[in-house]
Amino acid sequence: MITFTDVENNEYQAQCEIEKTDAVNGEKSLSGTIYFGQDVKANIAKGWTLSFLNEEYVVVTYTKNDKENTVAFSAVQAFFYKMSKTGFYEKWNGSHPLASYLDALFAGTGYTYDNTASVAAFEKQDWGMSDRLSLFNDIIDQANVEFSVEGTVVHVVPAMGSDLSTIVRKKFNLDTAEIQTDNTSFATYGRGYGAYSKPNDTTSKRLEVEYKSPLYDYYYPKFGAIEAIPVADERYTIADNLLTAVKEKVDKSWAISLTLNLVDLQSVGYKYAMAKPGDYITVIDENLNFSDKVRIIKVTSDYDIRGTRTKTEVECGSLSFAEQQKTTQTTLSNVASGKAQIPNEWLTSQVQIATDNLLSARTELKFTDQGIIAIDKLDANKVVIFNSAGVGISTDGGKTFKSAITADGIVAERIFGNLISGVGFKTESKSGYALTLTSGTLRVIKNDREFGSLTATVNSNTGIPNGFAIWNQLGSNFSIDQVGTNGMSLPIFKIPETSTPDNRQYYLYGSLMSPLISKQPGGMWIYNDEKLSVSADGGQNAQFSVKQDKVQVWGDFYVYNGSKNAAQVTRDGVRATPAYELAENYVGDIGESKTGEDKTVRVDIDPLVFDLINTDKPYQVFLTAYSDARFWVSERGKDYFIVSSDSPDSAFGWELKGKRRGFEDQRLVDTKDTYKDLEKMEGLIPNGNQNIQSNS
Structure with a gap:
């Protein structure tokens, strides 16, 4: 995932294909295509930035493709963007040290510099009144130094990179090589003018040198001397140094770049995971008749939507003139002109x-x-x-x-091959449905509308690939179906079209054929906004139901190896109050009364309690004296009982227990569970049948 940030610093995630370019003294830039990330695709605008490989880039262009539902964009490293958009409103003349120019340019920008190059003071005329990036590039060129950017620090160095012993050889670790030439600035002759013999007299004799390249005589009959722009610099006081400068200008006037597609540069001793601009490596390619040391001047890398680097192209330059000349007589040229056959190894x-x-x-x-x-x-x-x-x-x-x-x-009706590779593949049905496979992502489309896709995923923090995902687009269904004998399919799992990232929904049909196990820390939640029911008879009835204010149970309720408790709040915390257990099924009621002048009183059984108990069966009345008298039950009627006392006006308490209607004959009911059944219930009897008490 790539993190994009809008002007208000809100962050959004998207999956993109990226091409990243790094060059010596050049902008670090990106170009990419956004495939997934609706918020980014819909809202990307001026002022957006993105973070890629721990570097900040500013989006400078973007193009939306409604047909493919993608957005192409380009971006530059933040340093180059911010410096190009910041003006320097002064004008300097005269000679100043390099540090003075840098201090002025970096002041107030948020960037600092680290200079390890030793450069003499140099003169500028009318320097300033422009953007800071242009002025920075100007002094970098004149000081003949190079630079790189890391975060907010700009490193100014004599030359980037290292002179490495790495050797890249065709058919060993070099995949392809391509050499391009440009002779628009080609020259065979050059002159140089250095210091005056009298420093303050521009009419005095001047240090002067000239140079003819090895190809001077070859081209002279047709073109004469092909002259380079003179080197005119009063700082040169030694002829050999001035001649070296002229020679370099002439010999490098024919621009050549060598482009390498490396299989694995690191595997042959290159000490970096990525090729670094500025490094010198040795390249050998017998097919091109090329063998010499070259410098990496640009690195272009492609990354897929998982963040995996899929290709690295390295462009090398600064080839000597002798290398350029012999390159024009390579095997490749002979093959192109028909003078030689293609080598078998090709x-x-x-x-x-x-x-x-x-x-x-x-x-x-x-x-x-x-x-x-x-x-x-x-x-x-x-x-x-x-x-x-x-x-x-x-x-x-x-x-x-x-x-x-x-x-x-x-x-073609049929294509045979062990591997068919390409940018994209598409199959389409007569009804308009199509499957496309592009960049490792499988998409389902009809009439330019995308319904879902199968693609790889990456860790959003590290960018490391970690799996794959099946996506359904907003407003579309996703289901896994079972085909029936009639050819019609029914869903087993379904994400409905009403599902959104803020309100994720799914349906699970059919029967679960495995245990439901959760390792979620803190417990497992099963919840509903109104009511949760559990059925054990195929869904015809609920045996257990949870509502917001109650729990209901239909049928017998058993508690193994434990007690039925009510949790009560006390002054010393919450305490458990176990339920009273009897061998038979009873319903009870409790009350108080008082005998009259005739030493008797009739107590009527509450009609609702009467509905619960069967008084045709003997029921029990227990009495508690609240007066200095003796009490007894003198009569038990169907819906009443009479209490008598040996003193008039005597108070007492009573407790009634009667057998529950429909369960009158139950006593210590056999559950039909065996000891082996109990052993299957985890944690009930781990050390034997401790719930069984012996009479012996």
């Missing part, structure tokens, strides 16, 4: 096999207005046509060409 085994098959074919060629037509002598239905429109292959005598190569693309 061909893969598959190409060689195809070549052998083509050469062994027995074919009749016809040159017609339609182009060159090849007809198999043994089967006239096999026809190949070649013309300016392309190549076509027919198996029906030329009526149709089901395999063809034209400017519009390649058409």
